[in-house]
Amino acid sequence: MLRQVLHAGLRTSFHALGRFVASHPVFFASAPVLLSILLGASFSRYRVEEDVESLLAPKHSLAKIEGNLVESLFPVNRSKHALYSDLQTRGRYGRVIVTAAKGSVLDPAHLDTILTLHSQIYQMQVTVPTSTFNYSFSYLCLHDEKNVCIIDDIIRAMEEIQLARSSNRSAPALHYPITRLTDGRQAYIGHQLGGVQGWGPGGSVHGPRAGARGEGVRSARALQLTYYLQGRGELMDRVASQWEKAFCTELQHFAALHPKLGLYPSTSSSLKTDFQFSSVLARRPLLASLGLCGVLAVLCCSMRDCVRSKPWLGLLALLSVTLSGLTAAGILNLTGATYNSTYLGIPFVMLGHGLFGSFEMLSSWRRTREDQHVKERMASVFEDVMLRFSGSTLIHLLTLGLAASPLTNMEAVRLFCRTASLAVTISYIYMLSFYGSCLVFTGYLETGYRHGCFCRRVPKPDRLDSKPAWYRCLMYTRYQEETQNHREPHPQDSHLLLGCVRHCFGDWITNTYVKPFVVLLYLVYISFGLMGFLQITQGSDPSALVAMDTATVSYTRAQQRYFSSYSPVIGFYIYESAPYWNASVQQDLLEYAKGFQRISWLEAYLNYLSERNQSTSQPRENFTRTLRHLFLREPQFAHFADDIIFAERGQGEEPDLAASRIFLVAKTTENKREEMSVLLDTLRRLSLTSRVRFLIFNPSFVYLDRYATAVSSPLRHSLLAVLFLLGLSSLAVVEPLVSVWLGLTLLSVQFGVLGFMTLWGVELDCMSVLCLISALGHSADCSGPLLCGFASGRGDSRTRWVRVALERHGVPSSAEPSLCYGAALVPVGSVRSNLTHTLFRCLVLTAGCSALHTLAFLPTLLTFLPPSKTRGHRPEGEGPRQAVECVEMNDGNTRVVDQITTV
Structure with missing residues (x-):
């Protein structure tokens, strides 16, 4: 009714x-x-959305909270020695993958060309309309403690190789993925050198001797360079934006002059530009x-x-x-x-x-x-x-x-x-x-x-x-004819x-x-x-939503082709004070990092103590004093100062280790993003039961974290709402x-x-x-x-x-x-x-x-x-009208019952 x-x-x-x-x-x-x-x-x-990450990444996720905490503890500007290109990517930067059509990028001719490219980028100058000052990379870059621009470790290694060749000395051995520089410092170059072949059987990268930390490099098909920029204030941000445009233009000119090298640039604004x-x-x-x-x-x-x-x-x-x-x-x-x-x-x-x-x-x-x-x-x-x-x-x-x-x-x-x-x-x-x-x-x-x-x-x-x-x-x-003759x-x-x-x-x-x-x-x-x-798969990669034949797609393909052997650098952040001097805590942290390629201050410090026949389990005062006054002052370990935050306790007392970080890299296959998602879930579950409070972060986690739930939940909600509406309307409409x-x-x-x-x-x-x-x-x-x-x-x-x-x-x-x-x-x-x-x-x-x-x-x-x-069926008295309806419906001259007026 x-x-x-x-x-x-x-x-x-x-x-x-x-x-x-x-x-x-x-x-x-x-x-x-x-x-x-x-x-x-x-x-x-008319305005275009500038922040692509806010569009394509889940709005409320644990990864964003962890990213903000990491940024507050270890901002990019705090790093005074080394940066990892796939870990710190939230600011302004310019990045390029260089590939060799034939041979290796470490061949003398290609190596000299790449260093020439680096020199040109270093000296490149830009201006902005509101200023007449010429800004070069040396002004815009992030500086170390000596007020010198921080550059990739692979550049230092290539300069050492070039210097040795020019002086007719044997070139220093380059290992992979962790190599040792001439100053004694160990550097991870797995994200900077790609398509690597070693001296092992079939071109496999095997170490020259048992127990070696690195593995000998015979040739490499690709090289990745990253140039970080400062973004302090509105003016510097506009200057950095101009520098990124000039960076891409310079690479185009350089690629035209050197056809034997392939250049694939990417900047912090590439994803936004190519997406729109x-x-x-x-x-x-x-x-x-x-x-x-x-x-x-x-x-x-x-x-x-x-x-x-x-x-x-x-x-x-x-x-x-x-x-x-x-x-x-x-x-x-x-x-x-x-x-x-x-x-x-x-x-x-x-x-x-x-x-x-x-x-x-x-x-x-x-x-x-x-x-x-x-x-x-x-x-x-x-x-x-x-x-x-x-x-x-x-x-x-x-x-x-x-x-x-x-x-x-x-x-x-x-x-x-x-x-x-x-x-x-x-x-x-x-x-x-x-x-x-x-x-x-x-x-x-x-x-x-x-x-x-x-x-x-x-x-x-x-x-x-x-x-x-x-x-x-x-x-x-x-x-x-139709109005008069119904037989038509x-x-x-x-x-x-x-x-x-x-x-x-x-x-x-x-x-x-x-x-x-x-x-x-x-x-x-x-x-x-x-x-x-x-067979449904997640599409959490933002590069899958941009225009083809763009810098983002070309760069992503090159990266997947040459740099898929290892995962991006994962930051392992211990954000609360922990008893690092305790043997059981040391054992737990070493166990967590086992199976990864790692750059760990704790592991290096414990080896440092062992080499000097000192106990790794010391009282807090001795452990911290040796760390601050001896270990971190060694030239080969000085860069670990960026990875430790000390908190003052009181006058005359050694400070506490308030927070620290180590870097982990996992061996991966072609399904890199799926493996990263599994790794993220595994380490997060481990952090819930660990005695040491830690978190892991990489900028790509912002897109991976709860992506399947964030994407599919609107569809589920809409479908359930429609079914509910249909069920409700069936009662009345x-x-x-x-x-x-x-x-x-x-x-x-x-x-x-x-x-x-x-x-x-x-x-x-x-x-x-x-x-x-x-x-x-x-x-x-x-x-x-x-x-x-x-x-x-x-x-x-x-x-x-x-x-x-x-x-x-x-x-x-x-x-x-x-x-x-x-x-x-x-x-x-x-x-x-x-x-x-x-x-x-x-x-x-x-x-x-x-x-x-x-x-x-x-x-x-x-x-x-x-x-x-x-x-x-209608009552018997309406039988004739029903028959008329059928006739009229077949004839097509009427539409509804109310319009039938004659038989």
Whole structure:
């Protein structure tokens, strides 16, 4: 009872709204245009998001907290001896990987060239517009305790080799991954030297003698250099930004002069620039998408009948979507929001939903009585379509709105869904107002018996006989014949898709011999979806979301090729005072670092004590005094002073070791990020049970930490919210079986898209999750009207109502939008960007799986599964009216029972 009351109230409200729009078409057509123009003027406030890490990394994660603690204890500026390029990367820097096309980068010719490059970068000068001072790297760099720029240890080792060769001395042995410099200091160069081959069998890197810390290097294919910059204040930050640009330009010139070397630069701003570059590359393809979609929309709105044909409505539907996007962008500009490349998916969310609404309204218009007034026809269209269109809009807003809530831990997902929710809301309003008023204007043209394209009055049949054949074909119509002779073919048969569905596809898909093959196809669909679902991988690497042929991609590929033998340097930070002089604590710390390549002050200090026949387990005062006054003053151990923080206790007492750090490096394989994720979880679990309070950190952990949960939780929340909404609406608005079928369809489409995108090589990252969230609304747009149309029928057979539902809703809600939507996606697939490739593949799968369910799976399954068509017969007194309904429905001149007036 409640369902009938709500249905009647909503249909009455939409009927009145349609009449109101039809009564004021000029206002509803001009107001959206003026509002869009006014808000579009706000593009002078257009701003691009600068912080890519905040977009692509989980917003709330333990790694970010640990990173802030590490930065407070051991800031980059505190390091006065050595820096590790893949550990301290939060400031400004310039980095380059140098590869040799032939031979080794340690060959004399290549070595001299690389040192020449280093000298040029060191002497390079830049200026800023507000200052006339020339800034060189020696001014911008981080300085050591002697006020000399900190450079990579591999540069010192290469300078030593060059000096030895120039003086005809034997070059010092270079070991890998830990080598010893001439000053006695041990340096880790695993992140600076790549593609290393040693003197062992088969080129393996084996130490020349047992017990050696390093391993002899025979040749190396790649070399990585890093130049750290200071960023103190706004002026220095702008100078550092200019230096990074000059750094890339200098490397381009140097690479042109030395073709035997390959140079792959990267700076602190490369990821941001290359991530936003996808938007620049996609500008023209988006315009091409709009053009292709417009052509298909015009064809879908055209009929052979020149009066009923409304090609302009296809373009006006796209104009409505464009105006709503312009309005939404204007609101974002006025509110100070920023843009990023993930917003490239928002036009397609709007396009899919807008095409569904426009084609449904046009299809309903064609089913109204042509002898009615335009206002009555418009009111009937709103009464018939707007309930379904509003329901699908509500599903869009619910899925996007929940993903835009503070529950979402991924900032890129939250911002995308917030903006998409705004765009869908405005698109819904403009579809009611602007497109509705355009439908009113074309209705008046149809009433005046004017051509749907040229707006010229069509001559009567007797006047057309004297015209040429091309003119008669152009002005072909059966308007008057159909109103007088009901034996003529159905007027909608002049529409190609509708005629095919009415006479061919509907009968074929419901054929008894076709159904088993469709069921078998669905089982194959589920099987391949499951195969892909079991192979889902995380896409936590931010370089997988940038444009191709950019510095970030080239640098990442070179790094994966030459520097994948070892993990990035992991900082092992002991952030509380610990009894390092205790033998059991020493044993625990040494056990934790066992199996890693390590640079450890504690291990070096214990070896130092052992070499001097001193006990490693000493009283605190003796242990600290020897550490401060003897060990750290040795030249080969002086750099460990950067790794220890002392805290004063009192006058005359030795200070405590408040905090310290050691550096660990793990041996890795090709799956570097997966191994780093496992290593992170393992060491964190160990830190919970350890007596020594420690944490581990590397900047890449910010992207790895809880990434799978942060990415997948918005999708789970949106899916559960939609299922809850469908369950709640089944109590009051829609029939329960419709909600059940729609929920199962959404789950099936999501499962298929998720599985097939994995088989297509798409990882689960923020962009693919955004597409999956929007796929919920898209699949509801396609399958919802078909299910409602089938469930609303009573009597007759299931097969007949499936055919009726396909004719009424299969074409306007699935076939026509899918054709236009697919055409719009074609240019996007040609953009040279990883982000747009992910977008293209996910949206193509979404459109394909949704259309497959609407046009194949559901029509077949509904012929032998509930809801039943034997319930809901009318009383005997209404038998004649029911017979009239069946006749009128087959004839197609009426749309609903309320419009039947005569028999």
